[in-house]
Amino acid sequence: MTQNCEMKLLGSVGSAFVTRILFVFKLKSIEYEYIEVDQRNKSELLLKSNPTLQRVPVLLHADEHPISESLVIMEYLDEIRPDIHPLLPSNPSERAQCRLLAYTFDTLCYPWMKEFMITREAKRREELTQLIIGGYIMLEEAFEKLSKGKAFFGGDDIGYMDIVVGSFLGWTKFYATIFNFNAIEEDRNPKLTKWEKSMWSHEVARSVIPNHETHMDFLNMIISKLPSLPDSA
Numbered sequence: 001m002t003q004n005c006e007m008k009l010l011g012s013v014g015s016a017f018v019t020r021i022l023f024v025f026k027l028k029s030i031e032y033e034y035i036e037v038d039q040r041n042k043s044e045l046l047l048k049s050n051p052t053l054q055r056v057p058v059l060l061h062a063d064e065h066p067i068s069e070s071l072v073i074m075e076y077l078d079e080i081r082p083d084i085h086p087l088l089p090s091n092p093s094e095r096a097q098c099r100l101l102a103y104t105f106d107t108l109c110y111p112w113m114k115e116f117m118i119t120r121e122a123k124r125r126e127e128l129t130q131l132i133i134g135g136y137i138m139l140e141e142a143f144e145k146l147s148k149g150k151a152f153f154g155g156d157d158i159g160y161m162d163i164v165v166g167s168f169l170g171w172t173k174f175y176a177t178i179f180n181f182n183a184i185e186e187d188r189n190p191k192l193t194k195w196e197k198s199m200w201s202h203e204v205a206r207s208v209i210p211n212h213e214t215h216m217d218f219l220n221m222i223i224s225k226l227p228s229l230p231d232s233a
């Protein structure tokens with residue numbers, strides 16, 4: 001991370017979506033400047049760059065139009081640096097599968113995981129546990145098809161789906177510690193269990209996935225933004 005780069009990333013430490021972009025920067029050896037956004041007090045720069053969604057990550061690349069949404073940013077970076085560590089498979093059908101899987105993960109699994117973290121109801125947390133388990137079983141099947149017996153979704157090295165799911169590995173580890181719930185268990189997910197080990201042994205994954213304390217700070221920040229409970233009589 002340097003200053004005065006033509007590539008700037010607006011992010012919030014602890015966000016798995018931001019972690020995805022850090023993965024790509026590292027894998028593709030892209031220099032960037034990181035600009036932290038305080039989620040409790042969003043900066044003018046964020047509101048100007050992503051006025052509709054007002055979320056991080058946002059990529060500012062020289063004078064180009066700002067780009068938001070982690071999956072869109074990942075593909076953009078892959079297109080402008082196609083020769084260094086390509087992320088998506090070269091086969092169009094496999095590319096389509098990856099995009100669909102990423103979309104499914106983000107629109108189903110992520111909201112379940114987020115709600116799991118903030119719900120105050122034990123019954124709802126149990127329902128969400130089952131939904132998340134189902135999501136990771138779906139990923140287990142997808143891993144089998146895409147990895148073709150190799151260590152990563154991307155084959156011999158980290159690819160697009162490894163980043164999409166791997167960006168949440170810090171969070172799944174955090175859930176195991178704090179909530180005693182592991183989304184990836186050997187009996188349900190034998191292949192993903194091995195994949196998780198391969199990811200944690202990868203230097204880039206270890207360097208970009210935030211640690212336990214960062215996740216704890218992020219959780220506290222999310223809780224502080226929740227409406228307070230009405231006083232019980």
Ligand SMILES: N[C@@H](CCC(=O)N[C@@H](CS)C(=O)NCC(=O)O)C(=O)O
Nearest residue numbers: 015016017054055056057069070071
């Ligand atoms: N689908 C988006 C999700 C981004 C997202 O949810 N970012 C969160 C941080 S983890 C955020 O900025 N939230 C602020 C808000 O919703 O007000 C992506 O892939 O980039």
